[in-house]
Amino acid sequence: MSHLFWLDLQNLKRIQHLFPKPRGVxxxxxxxxxxxxxxxxxxxxxxxxxPAEYGPHKTLYNRFVRWSRLGVFARIFRELAQPGPDGKTIMIDSTHLKAHRTAASLSKGGLKPRAIGRTKGGLNSKLNTVCDGRGRPLTFFLSAGQMSDAKGALALLGSLPPAKILLGDKGYDADWFREALAERGIAACIPAHRGRRDPASHDPCMYRKRHRVENLFARLKDWRRIATRYDRCGELFLSAICIAATVIFWL
Structure with a gap:
């Protein structure tokens, strides 16, 4: 029993109001x-x-799929993932998550994208995220692995929380992104690409804090179904990411 994970009762009470109401039985x-x-x-x-201690495995799977499609796990993450009083600094970055052959074996029909692409490293997905100054995730965007960081930033731009400084690597060094941040009153701490005619300056001391978003990805990938994607449906895999992020950082 000691190796099993059990959700703390106090933490359960914090999120119970977001659960769907039972119908009938x-x-x-x-x-x-x-x-x-x-x-x-x-x-x-x-x-x-x-493990049998959790009950029938079909119950676990059916609850995971049903609540994922209802957006329950995403709502729990959004409610808990709020920047604290030190939220003047945010960070943006992305990482690749390998797609297992069971996730990429069959084509997925429907309107919702699978978010699986091909890069030099094989079939994978890319997880774009924005975190606070302490390295706690605030929002996610799941895309195909070959999508550029700039396009991922464009998808996350509308959901950026209020902040004064945004830290990012050279993949986010684009004039349109800097201008969009300036319109929101956010200063960009992003190193310039080599060879730029008019490179923007950045604070190297502040930039050293960007290791915290890398630590975020490392902790997420400690959960093995996050480091390797087994779910064909993108919404199910994103729900698994929301569950892991909620348990690791917000509960």
């Missing part, structure tokens, strides 16, 4: 099911290999 215990879902995602298990 009472559903399985929320704490047991959510703990089982987190255990599977953290350890990279197949759903059928979930």
């Amino acid at each position: 009472a559903r399985s215990d929320d704490r047991k099911v959510l703990s089982g879902i987190s255990h599977v995602i953290r350890n990279g298990l197949r759903w059928r290999d979930a």
Whole structure:
């Protein structure tokens, strides 16, 4: 039992108001099911290999899929992921997440994108994120692996929280992005590309804090179903990321 993950009761109370109301027959215990879902995602298990202490594995999988499509896990993450009083600094970055052959084996129909692409490293997805000055994620955008950092920044631009400084690497050195930040009253601390005719300056001491967003990705990838994507549907994989981020950083 000591190796199993169990959601703390106090943390469960913080998010219970976001759960869908049961219809008809009472559903399985929320704490047991959510703990089982987190255990599977953290350890990279197949759903059928979930420990018996969490109940039937079909219950875990069905709850994960149903609540993912209802947006429950995304709402929990959005409510908890709020910058604190030190939120004057935010950071932006992206990382690649390898797609297992089970995620990329069959084409996914429908209007919702799968967010799986091909790069030199093979089939993968790219996770674009904005975090606060302490390295805690605030928002995510999942895209195909070959999408550039600039396009990921464009997708996240509308959801940037109020801040004074944004830290980013050279992949975000674009005039339109700097101008968009300036319109929002955010100063860009982004190194210029080599060879720029009129490179913008940045604060190298402030830029050293950018390691915190790299630490964020490292901690997320400690959860094995995040480091390797097994879900064909992009919305299910993004829900798994929201669960991991919520448990690691916000509960």
